[in-house]
Amino acid sequence: DKFDANFFGISPEEALCIDPQQRFFLRIAWEAIEDAGLAASIFGSDTGVYIGYPEEKYLQILRHVNKESALGTHPPFTATRLSYHLDLRGPAFLVNAACSSSLLAAHLACEGLRNGDCKTAIAGGVSIDCLPLCIKTNIWNLAGFVKQGAKCRPFDENSQHMVIGEGCAAVVLKPLQDAIDDANHIYGVICSSGANQNGLTNGLSAPHPRGQCDLLVSSWKKAEIDPRQIEYFEAHGSGTKLGDTIELTAIQMAFDRFKAKKAQINNSNKACLGSVKANFGDLGEGA
Template sequence: MEFKRVVITGLGTVNPLGNSVQEFWEGLKNGVSGAAPVSRMDVDLHKTRFACELKNFDPTDYVEKKEVRKHDPYTLYAFASSQQAIDDSGLDLETLNKDRAGVIWGAGIGGLQTFYEEVRAYNLERPKFNPFFIPKMIANIAGGLVSIRFGFRGPNFTTVSACASASHAMIEAFNYIRMGKADLFITGGSEAAINDAGLCGFNSMRALSTRNDDPTTASRPFDKDRDGFVMGEGSGALIFEEYEHAKARGAKIYGEIVGGGMSADAYHMTAPDPEGRGASLVMNWALEDAGIQPENIDYINVHGTSTPLGDIAEPKAIQKCFGDHAYKLSISSTKSMTGHLLGAAGAIEGIASILALRDGIVPPTINHFTDDPEIDSRLDFTFNKAKEREMTYALSNTFGFGGHNATVIFKKY
């Protein structure tokens, strides 16, 4: 079977660095931190009192005011990024064959804010639930509602694999198109877990940074003094389209997706395999799927969450997969700026990878102060400042609780 080519023709995002792709990309290039004290709730009793929240986001830019209360924030974020991506793509929705257009979305948790508010109200205020409770909360509803919004009747489902969710969604969309089962997809992911339940839940695992005195430097991947990740929120959406379909309508093409890999650590509920075996395997699978050699990769947007164990395991996996070429790679963790968007991470990091290839700019890993002796300092993590580099292939890693690993490879167009 001859696979079809799949290109990216539209992008959209709302995230801690901005409410558009352009704002996001400018923030990444300039090493801007999205972290700040939490503004939407009282966090005085929390161990962590900061996060990477959305700023100046107005859902009524995308839905009518009376409709806002019907949706969890993670769905509102999905509406925003998908509408941006559709607008950016230039698709004519009147002439598009919507039977061959679908939505494959990623969410690690789904409507956590709705779940928390409704259960709290049930216990403290009223012995009943809102009729919107279930449809607002379930993890698949954002993808379903995006398909309704645009009338896309093709394949529609949600991948739920913790922090790998959006990357798994993109791989599935890629597979459906290249096998000829669809012409295009809206794909990506959204997450909205910055609330009491999210912060307390991750704090109880000792997963979050508690650097409350200096939030902007709290996300410090690969630094010796890292103490956990910083919670982020938002959404990223990409239009994946069959190449000939895109060419026929004269679409703007950002880049091409050429491979995807999936693996499991099969090791621990929340900790990575310390030797990076599953992570190395997933990168190898992605390279094989793309039909390229390790030496072809120029840039890796790493998972790089700023956790003590994960930031040691991933560089080991890169060295295992790439051998001596590992030292010729440009590597960066954009989570140092955006925080960790959980199930949406793969989407915004995919966008970052595509724009890096397009513009020949490697975004930095900010907040590096002290080398960790357990991490090979010969690797180029692009610390603290973006750099220019001509690149053809970029690889993006996302790894999730449960040992879920996903790797996506993009090519410059």
């Protein structure tokens, strides 16, 4: 799988016992570190690791179970492994909030930076399923969210099912002024972030517009953003009729709370709405 075990000080034999998700995140995190211009200074630094991570399945297909495979497939060691091999001294842990996992990891990383838990943070998510999606015990199959041959069509009136993808992503986060002073590569600024839950609504797994609306409004207020300035809105856009309808309702409710009607969002009287899931599918905890 093109994993350079020697680069991370891991023997080829041990690497075979490590969950591909751990291997994949190690590689992608290092790419993010290099791209940020921190390859020479990251070792021994006060850097935190925050990862959205799914349940472990790799152990189920290994022929031999030993100490290395037990450690290599234990989810919490994903964050610990990156900190260990790069000598990172900040917090290191996983979060699992289903499709919100990687965004929640980024939110917690931002909070860690604000609270002084670390000076730099690596945040991201990964999801690689080693078992076939079609097996009867797969949660997406049991819930009826997926279907063989389905296409991901966010916000399309003919869309009915999710399309599950696999992938991994990582970003390096620092306070803006620190990143400027250190001449790091800056791709964007997180003005605010937040997290909440629906509470008691119409179903354990069903989204609810009230909760989504509350979170949008809260985040906009913290960032001191006027919704009328928004020109592009990247949505969750799962591709299910129920989920997409609820999300659209929540977005409209949030704009309405600011007395900014959909047709008055920006100077061009138009805001674009999109979802990258149309390209990659739903990456679960790596979304």
